[in-house]
Amino acid sequence: MTEQETRRNRQARFEGLAHVVARPLHQYLLRRTNPDVVEDVLSETMLVLWRRIDDVPGLNAGSTPDPDDVLPWCYGVARGCLSNARRADGRRLRLVERLIRVQQRSATVAADHSDLHAALDGLGELDRELVRLWAWEGLAPSQIAEVTGLTPNAVSIRLHRAKKKLAVRLELTRKKAERSGHKADEGRSSQ
Known part of the structure; x- marks a missing residue:
C-alpha cells in the first residue's frame, strides 16, 4: 500500500467513525457540561480520535463501524478530554483570582x-x-x-x-x- 493510499484509508476510517460517534458524543457532553464548552471538548475529542484512529477497538477498514463496538472507547476519550477542559478551567480561574488579588494588593501598595x-x-x-x-x-x-x-x-x-x-x-x-x-x-x- 502506498503512502497516499494509507492516508486515504485512514481518512475514510476516521470519517466513518466520526459519522457514527459525533452525535452520541455531542449528547454525552451536553449532559455533563455547560453548552458553551461542548463544542470545544467535542473538537478536542475528535482530534484525539484522529490521532489514535489505529487504537479504536472495533474499527475495521472499509466497513461502517458498529456503534456498540466503538462508542464505549470514544466515550472514554470524551471523558478524558472533558476532565482536561475542567482542569484547564480551574487553572484559569485560579490564575484570574490570583491576578485580582495581586492587583488589589498593588493598588493598596501604590496608595501606601x-x-x-x-x-x-x-x-x-x-x-x-x-x-x-x-x-x-x-x-x-x-x-x-x-x-x-x-x-x-x-x-x-x-x-x-x-x-x-x-x-x-x-x-x-x-x-x-x-x-x-x-x-x-x-x-x-x-x-
Whole structure:
C-alpha cells in the first residue's frame, strides 16, 4: 500500500467513525457540561480520535463501524478530554483570582507609597527604569546592563546617582510633611 493510499484509508476510517460517534458524543457532553464548552471538548475529542484512529477497538477498514463496538472507547476519550477542559478551567480561574488579588494588593501598595512614586516620577525615564530593575526585580548592575544595553559601569554610575536623587526627593517630601504638622507615616498602616 502506498503512502497516499494509507492516508486515504485512514481518512475514510476516521470519517466513518466520526459519522457514527459525533452525535452520541455531542449528547454525552451536553449532559455533563455547560453548552458553551461542548463544542470545544467535542473538537478536542475528535482530534484525539484522529490521532489514535489505529487504537479504536472495533474499527475495521472499509466497513461502517458498529456503534456498540466503538462508542464505549470514544466515550472514554470524551471523558478524558472533558476532565482536561475542567482542569484547564480551574487553572484559569485560579490564575484570574490570583491576578485580582495581586492587583488589589498593588493598588493598596501604590496608595501606601505615593511619596515614593512621586519621587520616582521626578527621575528621568532611564534612571527610573534602572531603579525599578534594581529594587523591584532584584537585578544586579551587570544584569541591568544586559536589559538596557548599557555597560555595567554606566549602570552602576547612573544607578548610584539615581538612588541619591531619589533619597533627596524622599527627604524633601518627609520634611514638607513634617512642616505641615503631619508625620510622614501618619494615617498609614504599619504593614
